[in-house]
Amino acid sequence: MTEISQTDVGPSTRPSELVQELHRITTELQAVDLTQCSDAELIDVAAGTERAIARLTFAGDRQLIEIADRDLPHKTGHRSITQFMTHLSPTGEPLEPERPALAVNHPRFCAASNVGWSSGPRPE
Numbered sequence: 001m002t003e004i005s006q007t008d009v010g011p012s013t014r015p016s017e018l019v020q021e022l023h024r025i026t027t028e029l030q031a032v033d034l035t036q037c038s039d040a041e042l043i044d045v046a047a048g049t050e051r052a053i054a055r056l057t058f059a060g061d062r063q064l065i066e067i068a069d070r071d072l073p074h075k076t077g078h079r080s081i082t083q084f085m086t087h088l089s090p091t092g093e094p095l096e097p098e099r100p101a102l103a104v105n106h107p108r109f110c111a112a113s114n115v116g117w118s119s120g121p122r123p124e
Helices: 014-031 039-069 081-087 100-104 107-114
Strands: none
Touching: 039 081
16 A cells, blocks of 8 residues: 655644644543532533534544545555545554443444444443
8 A cells, every 4th residue: 555654744734733732632631630620610511522522523524525635545545535544543443432431321322322233232
């Protein structure tokens, strides 16, 4: 497969800087002590996090469109954008949640039960 080297990218761009900042903030948010929040503040934090997730999903969709428009999957020897995106994970495998027990109980994951499971046991 053809690799696109980091030298093709050039100096750090604003999008790259923003993603680095996003990772820094996300790491901090994952570790922050929520017990210090009042009930109202915790609700506001959770609502803000949900809005951020929706906005980040939109940003990711824009990136996928740009990747497809540039035909990067085929340029790098992948048959599909899905295969290309899977290749982007550090192990080459689909990315797993950092905290799978939490992900199983997350409303987005549980919503899958409304459409059925394609394989494997259904989480309890």
